[in-house]
Amino acid sequence: MSPQPVDALVIGAGPAGARAALRAQACGLDVLLVDENHDAGGQVWRPIPPGFARAPSGATSPEARDGDALRAELRRASVRCLFGHKLWNIGTNLRADLIGPEGSVSWQPRALIVATGTTERVVPFPGWTLPGVIGLAAATILLKSQNMLPGHRTVVAGAGPLLLAVATGILKAGGEVAAVLDLASPGDWLRTLPSLASRPDLLWQGLQWQARLRAAGVPVLYRHGIRSVEAAGSGLEVRTQRVDADGQPTVDATAPVFAADAVTVGHGLVPGTDITRLLRARHRYAVELGGWVAEADADGRTSVAGLYVAGDGAGIAGAAAAGAHGELAALACAHDLGRLDATTHARERDRLQSSWRRSARFGHAMGSLMALRDGAVAGIAPDTVVCRCEDVTRAEIDAAARDGARDMNQLKAWTRCGMGPCQGRSCGDVAGALLALHVGSREAAGCFTGRAPLRPVSLAEVAGEYTYADIPIPKAAPL
Amino acid sequence: MTKTSPSPSLSLRTDHAVRRGLAVRFVVDGQPVDAFEGESVAAALYAAGLRELRRSPRDGAPRGLFCMMGSCQECLVWVGTRKLPSCQLAVAAALEIETLSYREQRIG
Amino acid sequence: MYDAIVVGGGVMGCSTALHLARGGMHVAVVDRGALCREASGVNAGTLTLHMTRAALVPYAMRAWQMWMDADKWLGMGVLATHVPGLTLAFTEAECELVELRAAARRAQGAPIEVITPERARQIEPGLHPGLLKAGYCEIDGFASAYLTGRAFGHALKRAGVDVIENAPVEAIDSGDASHVVRFAGGREPLRAKRVVLAGGVWIEPMLAWLGVDIPIKVLVNQLIVTERIRPVMRSVLSVANGLLSLKQFANGTVLIGGGWQGEGDRERGGVEARPQNLVGNMRLAAYAVPALAEARIARIWLGLEAETADALPIIGDVPGVANAYVIGSAHSGYTSGPFMGRIMAQHILGQTPDLPLFEPTRLVGMTMPGA
Numbered sequence: 017m018s019p020q021p022v023d024a025l026v027i028g029a030g031p032a033g034a035r036a037a038l039r040a041q042a043c044g045l046d047v048l049l050v051d052e053n054h055d056a057g058g059q060v061w062r063p064i065p066p067g068f069a070r071a072p073s074g075a076t077s078p079e080a081r082d083g084d085a086l087r088a089e090l091r092r093a094s095v096r097c098l099f100g101h102k103l104w105n106i107g108t109n110l111r112a113d114l115i116g117p118e119g120s121v122s123w124q125p126r127a128l129i130v131a132t133g134t135t136e137r138v139v140p141f142p143g144w145t146l147p148g149v150i151g152l153a154a155a156t157i158l159l160k161s162q163n164m165l166p167g168h169r170t171v172v173a174g175a176g177p178l179l180l181a182v183a184t185g186i187l188k189a190g191g192e193v194a195a196v197l198d199l200a201s202p203g204d205w206l207r208t209l210p211s212l213a214s215r216p217d218l219l220w221q222g223l224q225w226q227a228r229l230r231a232a233g234v235p236v237l238y239r240h241g242i243r244s245v246e247a248a249g250s251g252l253e254v255r256t257q258r259v260d261a262d263g264q265p266t267v268d269a270t271a272p273v274f275a276a277d278a279v280t281v282g283h284g285l286v287p288g289t290d291i292t293r294l295l296r297a298r299h300r301y302a303v304e305l306g307g308w309v310a311e312a313d314a315d316g317r318t319s320v321a322g323l324y325v326a327g328d329g330a331g332i333a334g335a336a337a338a339g340a341h342g343e344l345a346a347l348a349c350a351h352d353l354g355r356l357d358a359t360t361h362a363r364e365r366d367r368l369q370s371s372w373r374r375s376a377r378f379g380h381a382m383g384s385l386m387a388l389r390d391g392a393v394a395g396i397a398p399d400t401v402v403c404r405c406e407d408v409t410r411a412e413i414d415a416a417a418r419d420g421a422r423d424m425n426q427l428k429a430w431t432r433c434g435m436g437p438c439q440g441r442s443c444g445d446v447a448g449a450l451l452a453l454h455v456g457s458r459e460a461a462g463c464f465t466g467r468a469p470l471r472p473v474s475l476a477e478v479a480g481e482y483t484y485a486d487i488p489i490p491k492a493a494p495l
Numbered sequence: 496m497t498k499t500s501p502s503p504s505l506s507l508r509t510d511h512a513v514r515r516g517l518a519v520r521f522v523v524d525g526q527p528v529d530a531f532e533g534e535s536v537a538a539a540l541y542a543a544g545l546r547e548l549r550r551s552p553r554d555g556a557p558r559g560l561f562c563m564m565g566s567c568q569e570c571l572v573w574v575g576t577r578k579l580p581s582c583q584l585a586v587a588a589a590l591e592i593e594t595l596s597y598r599e600q601r602i603g
Numbered sequence: 604m605y606d607a608i609v610v611g612g613g614v615m616g617c618s619t620a621l622h623l624a625r626g627g628m629h630v631a632v633v634d635r636g637a638l639c640r641e642a643s644g645v646n647a648g649t650l651t652l653h654m655t656r657a658a659l660v661p662y663a664m665r666a667w668q669m670w671m672d673a674d675k676w677l678g679m680g681v682l683a684t685h686v687p688g689l690t691l692a693f694t695e696a697e698c699e700l701v702e703l704r705a706a707a708r709r710a711q712g713a714p715i716e717v718i719t720p721e722r723a724r725q726i727e728p729g730l731h732p733g734l735l736k737a738g739y740c741e742i743d744g745f746a747s748a749y750l751t752g753r754a755f756g757h758a759l760k761r762a763g764v765d766v767i768e769n770a771p772v773e774a775i776d777s778g779d780a781s782h783v784v785r786f787a788g789g790r791e792p793l794r795a796k797r798v799v800l801a802g803g804v805w806i807e808p809m810l811a812w813l814g815v816d817i818p819i820k821v822l823v824n825q826l827i828v829t830e831r832i833r834p835v836m837r838s839v840l841s842v843a844n845g846l847l848s849l850k851q852f853a854n855g856t857v858l859i860g861g862g863w864q865g866e867g868d869r870e871r872g873g874v875e876a877r878p879q880n881l882v883g884n885m886r887l888a889a890y891a892v893p894a895l896a897e898a899r900i901a902r903i904w905l906g907l908e909a910e911t912a913d914a915l916p917i918i919g920d921v922p923g924v925a926n927a928y929v930i931g932s933a934h935s936g937y938t939s940g941p942f943m944g945r946i947m948a949q950h951i952l953g954q955t956p957d958l959p960l961f962e963p964t965r966l967v968g969m970t971m972p973g974a
Contacts, residue, residue, distance in 0.1 A: 052565060052583065059564060066585060067516030067533035076512075105903075108866075108875050122878070135566050147546035147559030154563035157582075162538040163515075165507040189509035404561075405568060405830075407553035420756060422769075426637055429644060429749035432854075436552075437568040437830040437901050442561075465904075468876065472568070472830060472899035474577065479886045479896070484693055484733070487886045488879060489844055490864070495657055495707055552831050552854065568830075576897045599833055 018122075019111050022048045024349055025125035027103060027112075027291065030058020031335050032327025033131030034086050036342035036349075037095045040129070043350035048123060049090070050098045050114065052471070056090055057083040058133055059153060060335045062161040078217075079160070104469035104478075106294060110322055115477045127349045129316070130292060131327045131342055134285035134306060135441050138174070139263075139392045140400045140410070143245030144281070148252055152178040152282030156185070165191040167278020171254045173197035173242050174282040176386035182280055184225040187232050194276045196229065197240040197256055199263050199283070199392065200385055211381035214374055240271065241392065242281060251277040264391025284386030286445045287329045293466025295320050301458040303387050304380065305331030307445050308463050314369060315348035316341060324349055332386065333372075334379020340372035393449040402450065403443040405436020413447060417454035423462045427451055437472045440464045507542045521590040524597040536581035536592060537563065537570040548572065548581070549595040573598050605631050605765075605795035607951065608784050610772050610809060612636075613643035614937055615930045616801030617755040618944020619951075621677075624762040626952040631793060632764055633784065635771035639752030642803050645906040646937045647826055647860035648748040649848045650683065652713040652740050653690040653704070653841050655935045658915060660711035662958055663935065666942035670746055673941075678761065679754040681746040684853065688743025688839040689723055691847075691891055692736040700843035705738040715740045727838045729892050743839045745850045745858075748937060767793075775812045777924055797951060800929040803936075804869050804909040806917065813924045817917065817963065818971045819932060822908040823867040824860065825876045825884060830901045831855035835894040847887045849895075857898060859888045865905045873905025910934065912969040916961040918947055929963055 026037045029051035037049040049056070055063040061083030070076055076084075090097065101116035110128045114121050136153040138144060148167065150158075152174055155166045159182065169192040172183045183196045212219040229236055243257035243265065254276055258268040285306050289299060292310035298319040299308050309331045316324040326345040327338035347364055350356035396402070398411035408431050416430040424447065427433055433447050434440035440447075444464055451461040508515075508531075516532040523545065530539035537560045540548065547557040548570055560570040565583045572581045573593040581592070593601070609620040612634030620632045632638070650670055655663040669676065670683040690705075692698040705715045715738050723737035724730055759766050770790055775798055776783040782798040800809040807819040832855050840849040847861040863880040867873040881903065889896040909932040911917050916936075921927035930947045933939050946956035 054585070064513055065516065065531075065533035065535065068531075069514045071510075071512055071514055080512075105876075105878070105881075107878070111878075113878060135564070136562060145551065145556060145558055145561075147548070147557055150560060151562050154561060157563040158538060158541075159509075162535055163509050163513045164538050164542055165509060167507070189511070191509075401551075401554070401556075404551070404558075407551050407556070416753075419753065421753075422637065426640070426752070429640075430753050435828075435856075435901065437899060438566060439901065441566045468903045469900050471565070472901060474897055474899045475829075475885045475889045476576065476896040478882060478900070479889050480882075482886050484890055487890070488883045489846060490880075490883075495704065578897065578899055602833065 019124035020122070022046050022123055022125045023353060024127045024129060024346070025050065025112055025123055026129045026131060028058065028131035028133060028327070028329070029053070029056035029097065029099070030131060030133050030327060030338065031060060031086070032329070032338035032342035033058070033129070034090055034342070035339040036129045036131060036326055036346040038089060038093055039343040039346035040350060041093060041095055043346065043356050045350055045353065045355060048096050048098060048125070050101055050103060052100065052102050054099050056087050056097070059157070061086060062157055063087065064161055064163070102471050102473065104471055104473045106291060106470070108295065115473055119480060120478065126353055127322045127324065129324045129326060129345050129349060130329060131325070132288045132291060132329045134287050134328045134332065136282045137284045137286045137388065137445050138281055139283045139446055140396055140402050141242050141244055142397055142400055145401055145404055146245055146247060146252065148277060149245055149279045149281065152182050152280050155182045155280035159185040159189060165189055166280050167276060168192060169194050169276045170278040170280055171195050171197065171274050171276045172280050175199040176282065176284055177382045178282055180222065180225040180229070183234065184228050187228060193229070193232070193234045194254070194274045196234060196236040197242060198236065198238050199241055199259055199389060201238045201261070204385060208381040208385065211378045215378050218378065241265065242279070243271065245279055248275065251275060252279060254279055260391060262391030263389030263395065265395040283392065284388060285328065285332055287331060289463070290439070290441070290466060290470050292318060292323070292325060293463060294468060294470065295323055296466070297323060299463065302331060304384050306383060306386070307388065314344070315365070316345035317348055332379060332383035333376040334382060336375035337372050337379045340368045340375060344368050344372065388445065388449060390449070393446060394453065396450070402447055403433040403436065405438050405442070406432040408433040410450060413450050414454070417451055421451070422455055423460070424448055424451060424464050425462070428464060434464050439467070519586060519588040521586055521588065521592070523592055524594055530586045532586055532588065534586045535563070536572065536584040536586055536590070539586050540581065571595060604781060605629050605793065607797040607799060608633060608782070608793055608795040609799040609801050610775070610784065611801035611803060611805065612638040612766070612768065613641055613801060613803055614639060614751060614940030615944055616799065617759060618941045619799055619801060619930055619947045620764050621755070621758055621762055622945050622948030623951060624759070624764045626948060628952070630764045631767055631795070632759060633767045633770050633772060633793070635769070637752055637768045638756050638766065642906050642908055643937060643940070644749050644752055645826065645904060646748045647848050647850070647858050648746040648937065649839060649850065649860070649935070650744040650746060650938050651688045651839050651841065651935070652708055652715065652742060653688050653738060654845055654848065655938055656914065657707035657711050659933060659935070659939055660708050660713045662939045662942050664712065664742065665957070666939040667742060667744070669941040671744070673754065677754050677758045679757050681748070681750045681754055682853070683744060683746040685744045686838050687726055688740045688841070689727055690738040690841045690843055691730070691734055692843045693731070693733055693890070694735070697843040698736045701736050701738045704843065713740060714742060727836060727840070729835050729894050731890055731893055738843070745839055745852070747852065777813055777927060779925065782927065797926040797928065799947065799951070800921065800927070801931060803931055804907045806909060806929060806931045810921065810929065813921055813927055815922055815924065817966045818912065820910040820971055821869050822862065822910055823865045823873055824906050824908050825863045825865045825880055825903065826906060827859040827881070827884060827903050828901055829857045829898040832857065832898045836892050840891055842887060842891065847884070847891060849888055849891060856901070857895060859884060861887065867905055867907065869907070873907060876903055876905065908936070911966055912971045913966070916943065917963045917966060918943060919950070919960040919963045922964045922967055
């Protein structure tokens, strides 16, 4: 069970992690790239299932091309990869414990580069837990990776760039979009135009998407959200509501109702801080970056020596910026390990930082569209489940706060919110916003304390094969 | 909420961009389900109209796949003695899975 | 000026304060954090006599009843659940330990009998087939420790106790007539006729404020809880060597403990688990109840437990300081906490405690084993 040594362990093989691994290897570091998926690409460049092939006739999307190119580059460079492995624990000395198909394995890196991306935030509404209601990111994975529609007739709702991408993705795949509900206004979108100055390709794509929706007669309702979803016959009934600029529902009896068999909804992306919280790095709250993020310098160095963050997990900046950020982290890591001289570092760094800044401009603009809106949180109905794992409602959270729960951990202890197997990933951001309404700020409310396991692991997986005699019994308790 | 989708005859699978892997049958709660090798089990179940995958702990409310990225823990299934997110499990011909409610009923 | 200030808002401190207030005193409880957020809020919640030290059995039995009746005297329960307790032996050496431990506890009044594996399996069908012998106690059970702070918070406020949270104390100036409790960060000091040190592992530095040197060992206990699983057990389980505690709550989660040590200390708190000790603890749990092998772990955490040089509590007058008291460091302190607080309060109120206290002076000059 002795950990295997490695210079740099990169966690997450998306755009940031894969680029970090490639760059670290190019700097002469001994590298290991780890991901729980079966291949590299992360969420944005998800591979197609093993055994599938891209149809030669169909035009491959730019994303598919970029993803395939990245995976090919990793193979060409012979970057050592550990796919299909679940990282469940990291020690304060950065020792990483993983579980894969062959059992437990541990690695002892000198540096850890965390590029684990984001999870999707959904501001709860009555009916959000019904089968057939899925995230926008989930719909993207179904469409792009599994080549499957989320439904025959789908309502697409929420905020941010994924809305149009998913809606048009559904149309392209031959499905029907009942409606697009956008918390944003056309003005909000127009305000992102300057950020698109350097990306005419994306601007053109956005305009094409809008044209396509218009041509298909899909109602696009700005400043609208979902009031509730109910099971209706064999399908779903989606009641909408008007919202103000803050996402707060306004009274409007005329908000339309749509029939559908699926709803895909997402209100932005939240940087994953499981690992940085487990390692007790300092964090700060930045709503425009998606929520809590590890405090880090421009190269991704956190407050913990040897721990780096890169990509959207360090703060929403988009896929294009993620690659540059990964490389910056790798360079900083190589330099800090004494394997890169200061001059070369400075030169490469300047180049990459310019590239990052250019790419991040667009990513940040999209981040602001996706940022959590206070009004949306305030508008959550009391009986709505917030913690899916434990069925904890907003009313219970508010009651605990009124009773004196002052921070997220106390809230967790008093309501069980965050105690389930998702470990607060689905509910944490919204629960934090709800508690903040009582205690004054997100900073006052804080975060759930990071705990192992980072993902649920079974006793069998950790215990392995053993007999009673194998159990290392320490001294017996006093009589 | 019924378990099956409105038009089981119309597939949710879209084929314009990919050639799928081998068409296989795998077993879900003792019943055969048609799918393609390599697909995520969560997606295959969803396409087969089996959208309800579990019941929530306190309210007994129906739940199904939600995040598709191994985070939310809603799509869990049993594979032998292992409980796995089905969105991270690939379909294979010999695969036998049980939904959480089915195994609870079977074992008690 | 307060009649008493209790420094440390865990079970011991809260129970002491509650009983003092009900005895007519004007009391404040101060804590550097929130009530019952250290050991008292993160322990395994085991209410067992098997793993309580033999000498503490009479105390634990009375406390057990208090936990079961918490709704009545505390006003809010902690989901205290009465189930039988089994302590298990899988080897010959452990069989001897079962007999030894059962006898020592029976001598103190615990209704523990040694039973056959067949009888044990009637009580707990899911036990490992290799079981050789078991100690059985009808009086056993568990509580949800994380609910304790909320329950005591309500009761203390209703009793008129001033609860001052998030107020770290940095010194106590003791004079003839009163004590001054000084806070970090410029908060106004508080004055009291009496002071009660109830700081758990922090009792050692607290005693040092009063010029008293008594070492308190810090144990860093690892705890593991699973996600909700189907019912696989219905008793509280331990192993004769004292290194496993196992229970399944009504919500289906299984809590695995047993005192396996992680990394940490008084200054930093619990830092991280030791992987080999996680593996050991889990192996023991999955051995005792094989159905647990499939269970997935939702969370692992650490809690600090205090232990004196003779592993018995420190409850009584602070040596050499007038009107100063100390309460803590009871092995299985959560189990006996409510009752320990009552007898501490009885002593301070000038009444005869229901059971004898644990004289702190005995610990002055006693060396900590292994130190």
